[in-house]
Amino acid sequence: MAVLQMVLLLCVGISFAKDSCSTNVNIYAELEKLKNMDERIEKLEGTLDKVLSENVALKTTVQDSQNKLKSLQMENEAKKVAFSAGLLESGSGNTGPINTQKTLVYKKVFSNIGGAYDSNTGIFTAPRKGAYYFRFYGHCHGGTTMAVTLLKNGKTQCSLHSWKPASNSNASNGVVLTLETGDQISTQLWANTWVYDDPASYTSFGGFLLFPM
Numbered sequence: 001m002a003v004l005q006m007v008l009l010l011c012v013g014i015s016f017a018k019d020s021c022s023t024n025v026n027i028y029a030e031l032e033k034l035k036n037m038d039e040r041i042e043k044l045e046g047t048l049d050k051v052l053s054e055n056v057a058l059k060t061t062v063q064d065s066q067n068k069l070k071s072l073q074m075e076n077e078a079k080k081v082a083f084s085a086g087l088l089e090s091g092s093g094n095t096g097p098i099n100t101q102k103t104l105v106y107k108k109v110f111s112n113i114g115g116a117y118d119s120n121t122g123i124f125t126a127p128r129k130g131a132y133y134f135r136f137y138g139h140c141h142g143g144t145t146m147a148v149t150l151l152k153n154g155k156t157q158c159s160l161h162s163w164k165p166a167s168n169s170n171a172s173n174g175v176v177l178t179l180e181t182g183d184q185i186s187t188q189l190w191a192n193t194w195v196y197d198d199p200a201s202y203t204s205f206g207g208f209l210l211f212p213m
């Protein structure tokens with residue numbers, strides 16, 4: 001409205017001074033135009049305010065979506081847990097017998113997606129809560145006794161056993177376990193028993209996350 005008033009005053013001033021403003025220009029028509037323009041500007045300002053606030057809302061929505069996408073991607077990555085390993089990295093021979101139960105450390109890592117299996121200790125540590133599947137295989141030569149147990153946090157879950165086979169023996173067992181984050185799974189060779197392995201990886205250990213919980 002300030003512009004309108006100024007033009008009005010100016011034109012009135014000029015018309016008094018020279019009496020030329022009204023002769024050349026139709027002040028009323030011009031004023032009407034200015035009034036219309038002013039109304040349109042007001043409307044545009046209203047629209048602009050609306051658009052600007054909508055833009056702020058959109059920015060928030062986009063940011064929320066990006067955050068959600070990122071956490072979904074991270075969650076999806078964390079779901080990828082699977083490992084498989086053979087006992088001996090190379091060569092062939094017996095492991096055991098020794099006079100105490102001992103954790104088997106599987107050295108030939110076929111896969112370790114998610115890095116939950118530690119090939120220095122033979123221990124799998126659950127990176128998240130979920131249902132997991134584990135399986136272990138053992139091979140032994142004739143005349144030896146083989147016994148391997150799968151343990152969760154040091155407690156026996158399931159075992160395999162073969163007592164002095166004539167030529168050789170294969171045995172396996174597997175289990176589905178509900179694990180909490182940090183639960184530890186390992187296999188142990190019983191005291192005074194043997195397992196045999198060679199490049200064919202008859203003796204092995206593996207597991208994977210079935211689904212998170």
Ligand SMILES: *[C@@H]1O[C@H](CO)[C@@H](O)[C@H](O)[C@H]1NC(C)=O
Nearest residue numbers: 139165167168169170200202
């Ligand atoms: C154990 O598995 C190996 C490899 O497949 C095989 O050669 C052997 O005959 C099996 N032993 C027995 C007793 O079935």
